[in-house]
Amino acid sequence: MRAWINGQPASAINVADRGLAYGDGLFETIKVRAGRAALLERHLARLQEGCQRLAIPCDMALLRQELLLYLQQVGDGVCKLILTRGAGQRGYTIPEFCEPQRVLQATPTPQWPIAHRQHGIQLFPCQLRLSAQPRLAGLKHLNRLEQVLARAEWSDPAYAEGLLLDQQGHVLDCVFSNVFIVREQQLLTPALHNAGVAGVMRAELLQRAKAAGISVAVKEISLTQLQQADEVFTCNSLYGIWPVRGYAEQSWSVGPITRKLQQLIIDLVDE
Structure with missing residues (x-):
């Protein structure tokens, strides 16, 4: 399907x-089924927070209206929503007046092996360390060079994802996913105060797990704690949950809490 820019079919943007x-902008990657967006409110809330933190003016009502119309035409697939600050003069200074650009693009839903979900994946130990920048932490901003470089570290299809650490060696997230561990029946995910992307599926899992009576915590997680975990899994809004069966020399079985959480989000994941 042709992209839309500011509500109109288009294929080019101002250089x-x-x-x-x-x-200088933000994006959201949205799963679409039968013209409806999964986790729509979480995507829009994260985008709005990003606009506030980056001081990008955005008419959220207009953007929502355009998005809903576009999704109806997409049907099934993935919609990438990009919001830029718009055109400006040369230099880093933020223009006094700017017209944010709203870009909508559609692509087919990725087809990952069903074995990833059923039997688990192997994590690649990325050497790149994420930089600390609290003002950008959690946001899905347009500068993804760290993820590009990390993903370039491996080509072996045996690895479905790569684990990313911070400058001190603490676990943060993965190249395109968030990571969770289970230790002594408690569900843990890394705090993202200084780096990383606060995924919408991550937020949904925390809420649903707590409602289901599972103890949850968001805190600093060391690599040793991950290696000593009872269960490990990754998640994102497109594929749901992938159990992790191996990282470096460590291996795990798919655990009961991981399986329970997969069932808790079954309505968000295509089977």
Whole structure:
């Protein structure tokens, strides 16, 4: 399906756009089924928070209206929503007046092996360390060079994802997913105060797990704690949950809490 820019079919953007020049913008990757967006409110809430933190003016009502119309035409697939600050003069100074650009693109739903969900994946130990920047932490901003470089570290299809650590060696997230561990019946996921992306599926899992009576915590997690975990899994809004069966020399079986959580989000995941 053809992309939309500012509500109209289009295929080009101004070469002076700050999203292109500086990564000055945000994006959301949204799963679409039968013209409806999974976790829509979480996606829009994260985008709105990003706009506030980056001081990008955005008419959220207009964006929502355009998005809902576009999704109806997509049907099934993935919609990438990109919001840039718009065109500006040369230099880093934020223009006094700017017109944010709203870009909507559709692609087919990725087809990952069903074995990833059923039997688990192997995590690649990425050497790249994520930089600390609290003002950007959690946001899905347009500068993804760290993830690009991390993903370039492996080509072996035996690895479905790569684990990312911070500068101190603490576990943060994965290249395109968030990570959870289970220790002594408690569900843990890394705090993302200084780096990483606060995924919408991560937030949904925390809420649903707590409602189901599972003890949850968001805290600093060391690599040793991950290696000593009873269960490990990754998640994102497109594929749901992948159990982790191996990382470096460590291996795990798919655990009961991971299986329970997979069932708790069955309504969000295509079978």
